Amino acid sequence: MKKFYLTTPIYYVNGAPHIGHAYTSIAADVLARWQRLDGFEVFFLTGTDEHGQKVEKAAAEAGLDTQRFTDRVAEDFRAMAAAMGVSNDDFIRTTEERHKRACIALWERLVANDAIYLGHYEGWYAVRDEAFYGEDELVTTPDGTRLAPTGAPVEWVREPSYFFRLSAWQEKLLAFYEQNPDFIAPVARRNEVLSFVRSGLTDLSVSRTSFTWGIPVPGDPAHVMYVWLDALTNYITAAGFPDEADPRWRFWPADLHIVGKEIVRFHAVYWPAMLMAAGIAPPRRIYSHGWWTVEGEKMSKSLGNVIDPRELVGEFGLDPLRYFLLREVPFGNDGDFSRRALITRLNGELANDLGNLAQRTLSLIARHCEGRLPALGESTPADAALREAAARLPALLRERIARLAFHEALEEAWKTVRAANAYIDHQAPWALRKTDLVRMNTVLRVLADTLRVIATVLQPFMPASMARLLDQLGVPEDARDLAALAEALPAGAPLPPPSGIFPRFVEPAG
Numbered sequence: 001m002k003k004f005y006l007t008t009p010i011y012y013v014n015g016a017p018h019i020g021h022a023y024t025s026i027a028a029d030v031l032a033r034w035q036r037l038d039g040f041e042v043f044f045l046t047g048t049d050e051h052g053q054k055v056e057k058a059a060a061e062a063g064l065d066t067q068r069f070t071d072r073v074a075e076d077f078r079a080m081a082a083a084m085g086v087s088n089d090d091f092i093r094t095t096e097e098r099h100k101r102a103c104i105a106l107w108e109r110l111v112a113n114d115a116i117y118l119g120h121y122e123g124w125y126a127v128r129d130e131a132f133y134g135e136d137e138l139v140t141t142p143d144g145t146r147l148a149p150t151g152a153p154v155e156w157v158r159e160p161s162y163f164f165r166l167s168a169w170q171e172k173l174l175a176f177y178e179q180n181p182d183f184i185a186p187v188a189r190r191n192e193v194l195s196f197v198r199s200g201l202t203d204l205s206v207s208r209t210s211f212t213w214g215i216p217v218p219g220d221p222a223h224v225m226y227v228w229l230d231a232l233t234n235y236i237t238a239a240g241f242p243d244e245a246d247p248r249w250r251f252w253p254a255d256l257h258i259v260g261k262e263i264v265r266f267h268a269v270y271w272p273a274m275l276m277a278a279g280i281a282p283p284r285r286i287y288s289h290g291w292w293t294v295e296g297e298k299m300s301k302s303l304g305n306v307i308d309p310r311e312l313v314g315e316f317g318l319d320p321l322r323y324f325l326l327r328e329v330p331f332g333n334d335g336d337f338s339r340r341a342l343i344t345r346l347n348g349e350l351a352n353d354l355g356n357l358a359q360r361t362l363s364l365i366a367r368h369c370e371g372r373l374p375a376l377g378e379s380t381p382a383d384a385a386l387r388e389a390a391a392r393l394p395a396l397l398r399e400r401i402a403r404l405a406f407h408e409a410l411e412e413a414w415k416t417v418r419a420a421n422a423y424i425d426h427q428a429p430w431a432l433r434k435t436d437l438v439r440m441n442t443v444l445r446v447l448a449d450t451l452r453v454i455a456t457v458l459q460p461f462m463p464a465s466m467a468r469l470l471d472q473l474g475v476p477e478d479a480r481d482l483a484a485l486a487e488a489l490p491a492g493a494p495l496p497p498p499s500g501i502f503p504r505f506v507e508p509a510g
């Protein structure tokens with residue numbers, strides 16, 4: 001069986017999960033579910049990033065013991081993933097023993113390969129980003145404050161530190177990007193990485209001595225490992241590293257790391273360099289998505305506009321939220337979350353276009369075909385055109401999803417939804433009932449078959465509602481993957497009574 005290893009970033013546990021985190025996880029989930037539907041053996045990993053100064057500070061501010069604090073927030077992230085329908089196969093926490101073991105093993109290999117040395121770090125550090133910045137990267141505000149390019153406050157750090165010889169990897173990384181042109185996407189992010197690496201790499205500080213919340217450096221416990229070295233390692237920990245006999249090790253290298261645009265450098269530069277330095281294969285691909293604002297503004301605690309995705313699920317339902325997040329904005333671009341835009345898509349595309357199509361088709365079958373799947377009669381050009389459009393969907397979506405163009409995948413499905421709506425209006429099966437029963441049956445059967453394909457390919461986006469639609473179409477649970485579409489359902493199969501899948505959203509009065 002073809003394998004596919006896919007990851008989300010692991011989330012910092014310094015605060016509660018919000019819509020930005022849910023977005024990364026839902027997009028990865030759609031891809032994981034699609035690959036399973038398409039016959040791959042998938043390993044889908046998510047989890048939490050629990051060490052470092054930022055988390056230590058958040059725990060102190062909450063007045064809690066750091067481990068207890070991370071236990072609590074990690075649980076909340078786990079619950080968020082479940083509430084978003086995320087079908088991860090593993091959930092990794094960086095405070096787990098298996099992870100400490102993997103980090104120590106990786107460190108020791110780097111030391112053995114002379115990729116790490118002890119020195120002294122002096123420079124700028126932003127706790128919020130857990131990142132070191134060069135003098136030339138800082139920006140100065142009108143009042144003279146110096147900030148990281150991300151807007152995070154920086155502090156001057158001066159302490160002994162272990163360094164990773166990143167400078168030795170500049171040429172090898174450039175050659176690697178050259179040989180693997182799809183390694184970083186979209187292309188704007190690839191270009192940023194290329195120019196960053198071309199501008200010259202300096203050795204990377206990979207340990208800290210000014211706090212203790214981290215994994216101690218083997219043989220020198222005054223140091224804890226830099227949180228990004230620790231965090232990135234999660235992707236091999238979960239694959240069993242350093243135990244190469246672990247059944248999951250065959251999934252390495254990962255096929256895809258999905259990441260937000262602000263953490264591309266860590267994944268596309270530091271991570272492959274560290275792995276190659278340790279003699280481990282780098283991941284195959286990094287894909288970066290953009291950032292959401294909310295009603296036109298950046299999300300922030302101080303503005304009080306941070307959205308808990310679970311509240312949106314309570315109000316609109318999970319599948320409409322998943323659909324909206326992937327339909328509204330091309331993956332890779334920034335986007336704006338607005339209630340109005342979500343309601344427009346829910347009522348227009350889900351309730352009207354797809355919901356009504358299903359409801360009209362299924363209630364006509366219930367009423368006029370004794371609730372049984374009708375038989376196909378002779379085919380007209382209009383029938384053939386719709387059947388062919390539906391038959392093309394799996395390949396069309398496969399190509400778009402492989403490019404992570406989720407919005408295009410959905411648009412392809414909706415072209416067929418709209419074609420099916422035009423077909424039902426034009427064929428008017430309700431009128432055929434009185435004139436030509438064989439023709440009515442054929443039209444309803446063409447529609448049922450088209451809906452089956454649509455519901456099958458949309459399962460990764462909207463798992464629960466498409467399962468209900470497939471139930472109503474009488475598709476057995478073991479005939480819901482792409483391969484199963486090759487086989488037609490037998491005419492005469494009894495269908496359960498139809499019920500609406502996407503209720504219209506009506507804004508509560510007051």
Ligand code: MSP
Nearest residue numbers: 009010011012020021049231232259260290291292
């Ligand atoms: N812990 C690191 C990742 C380590 S991976 C080895 C981290 N965590 S994070 O919690 O800050 O961010 C995790 C993901 O959430 C990132 O992909 C980030 O882009 C995403 N988002 C956080 N806020 C976001 C928005 N407002 N919009 C879209 N995604 C954003 O970085």
